[in-house]
Amino acid sequence: MSIDPTSSLLSFEDKGKSYLQLKFCIFFRFKDKSNIKTNTDELHSTIHAIIIPSRDYFTTNYESKNVSSEKHTRKFLCVLLSLTTVFIAFLALLFWITYSTHISIPDLDVQYTTTQSLSFTETLSDVSTDIIQIQTSDITLTTPLLNNYTTDNDTYQTTEPVKQELVKKVLFIIADGIPADVIENISLVHMKYIQEIGAYTRAYVGGDKGTYTQTPTISSPGYMSLLTGTWGNKHNIYDNYVKNPNYHYKNIFRLLKEQEPHKKIGIFSTWTMNRVKLIGEGLVEAGNITFDYKFDGYELDRLTYPRDKRARHIHDIDQRVTNETVACIRKDAPDLSWVYLEYTDDIGHFYGDSEQFTQSILSLDDQMGRIWEAIEYRMKHFQEDWLVLITTDHGRDSKDGKHHSGQSFRERTTWIMTNNQQMNRYFHDYQPAIVDLLPTIVRFLNLTIPMESERELDGIPLIGNVSLIRPLVHLNGNKLNISWTMLNNLGNVTVWFSMNNLFKKGLMDNYTMITTIPVTKQMIVIDVGKYPSQFYKIVLEGQYNSVNKWIYRPWYRNSIQEMKNSTISFNKISQTNF
Numbered sequence: 078m079s080i081d082p083t084s085s086l087l088s089f090e091d092k093g094k095s096y097l098q099l100k101f102c103i104f105f106r107f108k109d110k111s112n113i114k115t116n117t118d119e120l121h122s123t124i125h126a127i128i129i130p131s132r133d134y135f136t137t138n139y140e141s142k143n144v145s146s147e148k149h150t151r152k153f154l155c156v157l158l159s160l161t162t163v164f165i166a167f168l169a170l171l172f173w174i175t176y177s178t179h180i181s182i183p184d185l186d187v188q189y190t191t192t193q194s195l196s197f198t199e200t201l202s203d204v205s206t207d208i209i210q211i212q213t214s215d216i217t218l219t220t221p222l223l224n225n226y227t228t229d230n231d232t233y234q235t236t237e238p239v240k241q242e243l244v245k246k247v248l249f250i251i252a253d254g255i256p257a258d259v260i261e262n263i264s265l266v267h268m269k270y271i272q273e274i275g276a277y278t279r280a281y282v283g284g285d286k287g288t289y290t291q292t293p294t295i296s297s298p299g300y301m302s303l304l305t306g307t308w309g310n311k312h313n314i315y316d317n318y319v320k321n322p323n324y325h326y327k328n329i330f331r332l333l334k335e336q337e338p339h340k341k342i343g344i345f346s347t348w349t350m351n352r353v354k355l356i357g358e359g360l361v362e363a364g365n366i367t368f369d370y371k372f373d374g375y376e377l378d379r380l381t382y383p384r385d386k387r388a389r390h391i392h393d394i395d396q397r398v399t400n401e402t403v404a405c406i407r408k409d410a411p412d413l414s415w416v417y418l419e420y421t422d423d424i425g426h427f428y429g430d431s432e433q434f435t436q437s438i439l440s441l442d443d444q445m446g447r448i449w450e451a452i453e454y455r456m457k458h459f460q461e462d463w464l465v466l467i468t469t470d471h472g473r474d475s476k477d478g479k480h481h482s483g484q485s486f487r488e489r490t491t492w493i494m495t496n497n498q499q500m501n502r503y504f505h506d507y508q509p510a511i512v513d514l515l516p517t518i519v520r521f522l523n524l525t526i527p528m529e530s531e532r533e534l535d536g537i538p539l540i541g542n543v544s545l546i547r548p549l550v551h552l553n554g555n556k557l558n559i560s561w562t563m564l565n566n567l568g569n570v571t572v573w574f575s576m577n578n579l580f581k582k583g584l585m586d587n588y589t590m591i592t593t594i595p596v597t598k599q600m601i602v603i604d605v606g607k608y609p610s611q612f613y614k615i616v617l618e619g620q621y622n623s624v625n626k627w628i629y630r631p632w633y634r635n636s637i638q639e640m641k642n643s644t645i646s647f648n649k650i651s652q653t654n655f
Contacts, residue, residue, distance in 0.1 A: 544619025568620030
């Protein structure tokens with residue numbers, strides 16, 4: 078018997094009927110040929126039963142597969158539901174933490190990306206967000222709450238963490254009576270270290286020599302010039318008696334307290350008059366300000382500090398003032414502080430240029446080192462940015478160094494030392510003055526000087542941009558020749574003038590705007606024939622700063638000088654303590 082060859086290509090597998098069974102049936106040859114027909118019919122029936130399963134088989138197999146698919150679907154839905162529940166619970170927990178607690182959570186900087194067969198992206202760059210901040214002692218978490226947003230790519234990013242702004246603090250120190258040539262030729266450890274961190278420059282005191290701003294090179298006028306940013310013709314201090322200071326020219330402590338009364342101010346001084354008379358603490362006419370921290374008056378305590386002919390008691394008081402400064406800065410760190418140390422000037426009066434004077438400056442250097450360590454402690458452990466300014470109030474005479482008050486080069490030449498690394502071109506390329514410290518502090522503390530006070534300032538900021546410096550004014554008949562030195566070529570200069578000086582009486586001057594010209598012109602000629610006056614107060618207002626100059630007609634200037642000479646003596650004043 079032979080079978081249809083196509084049948085031999087069929088292959089399948091089922092329960093109870095194997096492939097071997099089919100093969101046996103196909104290739105079996107019956108020995109009894111008489112029964113070929115019968116056997117053939119039987120074989121066909123067998124093959125039919127094996128190759129073509131019954132309808133019940135297909136029905137049963139389909140139902141089994143369908144049941145299995147339903148089971149898988151139910152399992153998938155259960156898993157999906159579980160994951161959704163967990164995700165919702167996580168979101169609920171996150172929002173509960175955000176609104177209800179102050180748990181410390183580290184800043185998040187998360188990126189979520191996926192890879193799929195089709196490349197597409199979602200972004201949250203345009204998400205409308207509300208910002209919630211959770212602040213702890215160490216960590217700030219910024220969390221965006223998503224409102225209505227659209228997605229463009231699959232990258233999710235949090236914003237960069239916002240850096241906490243440093244709190245600005247200022248400490249200025251006056252070390253009495255050290256000329257520039259002396260400080261530059263002594264090997265100083267701590268002050269040199271501060272200088273290397275920041276900067277050093279020569280400066281000057283005494284106003285503009287031979288002009289209406291000339292000021293004696295004496296301690297109190299020097300202090301007041303620093304405190305108010307003006308020369309003696311305005312603050313009216315020409316000696317150490319401090320009889321009639323003009324408080325209309327506001328000092329730096331008053332400017333700070335009037336704008337930010339919550340700020341703390343401190344004074345650490347070997348001479349009580351600095352607080353009582355120059356600042357005018359508690360006086361209504363001086364702004365009625367009160368120091369939050371004050372350490373002075375020790376020179377009045379003669380039991381603890383008995384007088385010594387060689388000022389040893391002043392050395393001990395300086396040490397006490399230094400100790401109080403260090404302790405207060407480390408613990409309380411006032412926002413604006415003044416330290417005044419006197420011993421160097423006393424030794425200068427006793428010994429002049431000498432080894433004793435050198436040793437007094439080395440002692441000062443040690444005191445500066447201790448104060449600087451306190452500043453470093455604050456900057457390391459607190460979010461604070463400190464500006465430290467160290468200077469002196471006058472130099473010494475060139476004969477033997479025992480005296481001062483005149484206008485010699487050595488008496489006028491001082492110095493400024495700072496830890497600040499951002500001193501400007503004016504500081505580095507020109508010789509600044511003691512009056513420049515007030516506008517520098519104002520700019521560092523981001524204070525705003527009232528316009529009427531700013532027009533009176535004789536100082537220039539030593540940090541930041543400066544438009545113009547060194548104004549010069551000449552009056553020829555009715556022609557005002559005005560010029561200036563340009564430091565920044567951006568912007569214009571607006572020229573104002575007033576024909577009165579009411580400000581010194583606490584009133585407002587009447588200013589007239591003459592013109593506006595580019596700062597690059599650096600000069601202008603103005604006809605004042607329409608504005609006849611014996612006196613003009615000129616203000617040049619640049620983009621970054623203003624400068625001013627006064628000009629008198631010759632005969633009027635002479636009469637003013639005679640009046641001044643009749644009320645103020647410019648004879649040498651005893652410098653026993655100053």
